[in-house]
Amino acid sequence: MSFVVRSVFLAERIYNVDNSIRVFPNDVETIPLEKLPLLDLHAKHVDLAKQFDKYLLLIFLRHLA
């Protein structure tokens, strides 16, 4: 599953490529969420696309405290 990703609020775009994650801006408009290298607490890969039905709020932490 690939996702067209755009920021409606900030009029910015997140760009990505097929297998390797790249920083925007770039010229590719899809981001394969299932391929993002996210790990669960058991260090197993997580398919982000399977984690939600309607909306997903991603909260990126700074350092742990």
Added chain:
Amino acid sequence: MRQQQAQFDRRDVKVAVISFAEPSKLVRYQEHHRWPFIMLADPERQVYQAFALKRLSWFQVFSPAALKLYWKLLRGGMKLERYDGEDIYQSGGDFLIDRDGNILFAHRSQDPADRPALVQLLDAIDDIGRGTSKP
């Protein structure tokens, strides 16, 4: 956030918390905090980079707003846990994504105190649900 989980549930919003810490450290963190959300690790910070979350400068990390936040947290009884080796300069952020892949809300923190308020997130979600969000 924990108390407001019902408000996210009511809006069909799943919450995932992402850290650049190793999963083993996140286990310890989660044992302490017990967040009712999905906890995910991005130790290589590839996802942070994909979402353009940069490292902050010293002046941003120790901005007056950040120092005020730290002081408030410490006065409120927050106890600092030691997670050695953490990068204090990495910025955080908040993104709301829908099933069509749109990022409906994006906030990249400019200093440690710069986070959207819960009510701001909920208002954004409600605006999106009503179709009144600004392009």
